[in-house]
Amino acid sequence: MFEITKRRLLAAASIAAIVFAVPSTMAQDSGEGAGGQEPVKAGFVYVGPVGDFGWTYAHDQARQCMVEELGDSVETTFVENVAEGPDAERVIRQLAQDGADIVFTTSFGFGNPTVKVAQQFPDVKFEHATGFNPGGDNMALYNAKFYQGRAVLGTIAGMMSDSGKAGYIASFPIPEVVMGINAFQLAAQKQDPEFTTQVVWVNSWYDPAKEADAANALLSQGADVITQHTDSPAPLQAAEKAGAIAFGQASDMTSFAPNAHMTAIIDEWCPYYTKRVQAVMDGTWEPGNVWLGMEDGEVVMSPFNDAMPDDVKAAAQKVYDDTKAGNYEVFTGPIRDQSGEIRVPEGETMTEEELLKMDWYVEGVQS
Amino acid sequence: MSVQLTVAIMMTIAGAATPLLIAALGELVVEKSGVLNLGVEGMMLIGAVAGFAVAYSTGVPTLGAIAALIAGALVSSVFAFLTLSLMANQVATGLALTIFGTGVSALIGAPFVGITTSTLGPLFAFDNPLLRLLFGHSPLVYLGIALTIAVWWFLKHSRPGLILRAVGESDDAAHAIGYPVLRIRYLAVLFGGAMAGLAGCYYSLVLTPMWAERLTAGRGWIAIALVVFASWKPGRVLLGAYLFGLVITMELQAKAAGFNMFAPEFLAALPYLATVAVLAIISFAPQGGANAPACLAKPFRATA
Numbered sequence: 001m002f003e004i005t006k007r008r009l010l011a012a013a014s015i016a017a018i019v020f021a022v023p024s025t026m027a028q029d030s031g032e033g034a035g036g037q038e039p040v041k042a043g044f045v046y047v048g049p050v051g052d053f054g055w056t057y058a059h060d061q062a063r064q065c066m067v068e069e070l071g072d073s074v075e076t077t078f079v080e081n082v083a084e085g086p087d088a089e090r091v092i093r094q095l096a097q098d099g100a101d102i103v104f105t106t107s108f109g110f111g112n113p114t115v116k117v118a119q120q121f122p123d124v125k126f127e128h129a130t131g132f133n134p135g136g137d138n139m140a141l142y143n144a145k146f147y148q149g150r151a152v153l154g155t156i157a158g159m160m161s162d163s164g165k166a167g168y169i170a171s172f173p174i175p176e177v178v179m180g181i182n183a184f185q186l187a188a189q190k191q192d193p194e195f196t197t198q199v200v201w202v203n204s205w206y207d208p209a210k211e212a213d214a215a216n217a218l219l220s221q222g223a224d225v226i227t228q229h230t231d232s233p234a235p236l237q238a239a240e241k242a243g244a245i246a247f248g249q250a251s252d253m254t255s256f257a258p259n260a261h262m263t264a265i266i267d268e269w270c271p272y273y274t275k276r277v278q279a280v281m282d283g284t285w286e287p288g289n290v291w292l293g294m295e296d297g298e299v300v301m302s303p304f305n306d307a308m309p310d311d312v313k314a315a316a317q318k319v320y321d322d323t324k325a326g327n328y329e330v331f332t333g334p335i336r337d338q339s340g341e342i343r344v345p346e347g348e349t350m351t352e353e354e355l356l357k358m359d360w361y362v363e364g365v366q367s
Numbered sequence: 368m369s370v371q372l373t374v375a376i377m378m379t380i381a382g383a384a385t386p387l388l389i390a391a392l393g394e395l396v397v398e399k400s401g402v403l404n405l406g407v408e409g410m411m412l413i414g415a416v417a418g419f420a421v422a423y424s425t426g427v428p429t430l431g432a433i434a435a436l437i438a439g440a441l442v443s444s445v446f447a448f449l450t451l452s453l454m455a456n457q458v459a460t461g462l463a464l465t466i467f468g469t470g471v472s473a474l475i476g477a478p479f480v481g482i483t484t485s486t487l488g489p490l491f492a493f494d495n496p497l498l499r500l501l502f503g504h505s506p507l508v509y510l511g512i513a514l515t516i517a518v519w520w521f522l523k524h525s526r527p528g529l530i531l532r533a534v535g536e537s538d539d540a541a542h543a544i545g546y547p548v549l550r551i552r553y554l555a556v557l558f559g560g561a562m563a564g565l566a567g568c569y570y571s572l573v574l575t576p577m578w579a580e581r582l583t584a585g586r587g588w589i590a591i592a593l594v595v596f597a598s599w600k601p602g603r604v605l606l607g608a609y610l611f612g613l614v615i616t617m618e619l620q621a622k623a624a625g626f627n628m629f630a631p632e633f634l635a636a637l638p639y640l641a642t643v644a645v646l647a648i649i650s651f652a653p654q655g656g657a658n659a660p661a662c663l664a665k666p667f668r669a670t671a
Contacts (some may be wrong), residue, residue: 048580049580049581051476051477051480051579052579052580053480081580198623198625200622202619208570208577208582208584209582210619212575213382213616214623217379217620217622220371220372220620220623221372221620221623233575233577234574234575234577237483255483256577
């Protein structure tokens with residue numbers, strides 16, 4: 001079918017040039033090694049595009065902020081749109097081979113590939129976000145307690161909803177997502193005991209059209225609050241159109257839904273990245289497993305919408321302040337599961353370990 | 368089920384189907400002329416970003432849609448030049464076009480991340496659900512249906528349409544009679560590109576009025592599959608696109624209604640299972656899958 005001719009070979013070569021130039025854009029922000037000292041090289045692996053205005057965007061903002069903080073003594077590289085799975089292993093290995101001193105892998109599904117590559121490059125440091133497999137001596141885990149922010153959202157939802165029903169657009173049933181749904185529902189239930197949260201799984205972190213359709217489906221079935229654990233602003237736009245309220249994911253998305261957007265959970269990874277890269281520079285880097293929250297300034301809320309009633313503002317602010325001060329923990333008993341059975345007795349609080357393995361829903365969650 | 372809910376569901380179906388329909392109709396014409404362009408996804412992304420950029424800069428969404436048409440046709444001309452004039456492999460070039468479109472659209476779109484624009488929304492707003500169902504869609508929804516009829520008429524009943532099909536069935540014979548095979552294919556590819564661009568701007572101007580990288584999230588591939596699924600017949604493309612919209616919408620509605628009879632994974636797999644089922648049924652039909660243009664994806668070199 002395909003005869004090889006000189007002309008076709010030339011054409012094929014020009015195509016190949018295009019093909020190999022573009023995929024998984026690799027970009028570099030380099031500082032000149034000041035004072036003869038070699039700059040520390042930090043690599044970042046992103047699951048989505050840096051322009052998603054959500055999860056990956058937040059990580060990339062933090063990377064840029066870290067470069068600003070540390071200046072010429074650091075050189076960063078990032079690879080975006082890396083699929084979770086075997087391809088991730090290739091990308092992580094490539095970064096390690098290219099001389100990275102520290103590699104941050106920023107999605108749950110990068111866990112096993114990171115562990116594998118970390119074993120092959122004992123001199124390179126690896127840091128995996130939101131995972132559970134601690135790996136070896138050259139690997140650390142870091143995560144943020146987003147669920148604390150979801151408790152703030154749930155409080156607002158419970159107070160502002162007329163129908164008592166929220167629509168939750170969720171990606172994959174991993175503990176991270178499950179605990180977010182539960183935190184939201186528990187906080188809302190405190191305001192309105194009859195409150196329910198209807199979950200729609202879209203089986204993707206990022207699919208604007210499907211997220212919008214899911215939001216529309218939920219809205220047409222009586223939900224008047226939309227919240228999401230996916231990365232695009234599409235659900236907010238759907239909520240805005242329907243006159244419902246909604247919350248931003250990972251960055252302030254007010255511009256997409258000036259009326260619907262109540263607040264957003266913002267991830268502040270910059271202090272952590274700066275601290276860890278600084279540690280590599282100083283030679284003091286140690287493996288660790290940190291789960292930082294509002295008390296560490298890693299999880300913050302974007303400004304509340306002016307349209308929010310004052311009592312709601314006050315209640316939401318109180319949850320935030322109390323969490324920050326260590327006086328509020330949404331996963332405090334009594335907590336019932338979907339069947340109405342008590343899973344966490346009164347007065348007890350779930351441990352971090354229990355939360356990170358959470359695979360059941362609290363009462364009022366419909367999924 | 369209330370009337371309001373039924374209407375909401377039916378409008379979502381039309382919304383999910385329209386971009387697939389428009390892109391697939393464009394690809395159908397391209398394939399009928401004997402060219403396989405797998406770059407639909409890339410052209411859609413270019414259309415999406417061009418449409419958004421122009422609509423945002425001028426404040427006129429219609430201009431955005433026109434820009435999407437032109438931008439889609441422009442990138443497809445690169446494909447046409449490589450495959451038709453240079454006779455590069457169409458499959459490889461099409462794949463390259465998708466990758467190219469993904470990258471270029473991200474580059475062009477970088478300054479437009481995080482903002483929204485006025486939309487190409489419905490021309491009339493109605494409170495009455497029935498009127499809304501009939502007249503309350505974005506103009507592109509009606510355009511998609513009109514386009515189906517136009518493409519059907521063009522291919523079936525017009526002389527240029529017959530010539531285009533002849534070129535796709537036997538390029539050598541068409542050339543021997545004196546038809547300009549390459550020029551016809553160029554025009555078909557440009558039309559396909561324009562339609563893909565327009566379909567792309569449905570996402571950035573109607574469904575989710577914003578720009579974000581990879582906004583179309585793989586819908587271009589579904590459009591290509593639809594053409595095969597429809598065995599190269601415009602009416603069936605319409606049917607297939609709306610069927611696909613129906614399955615996607617019902618999956619989400621069933622989840623939103625808390626319908627737990629099936630596992631969510633099963634519902635998520637439904638569109639693909641439906642595709643497999645229909646493909647199987649088509650291949651059992653008397654004609655089988657033999658409806659494909661005979662010269663599909665074959666390069667043409669004029670002899671004498």
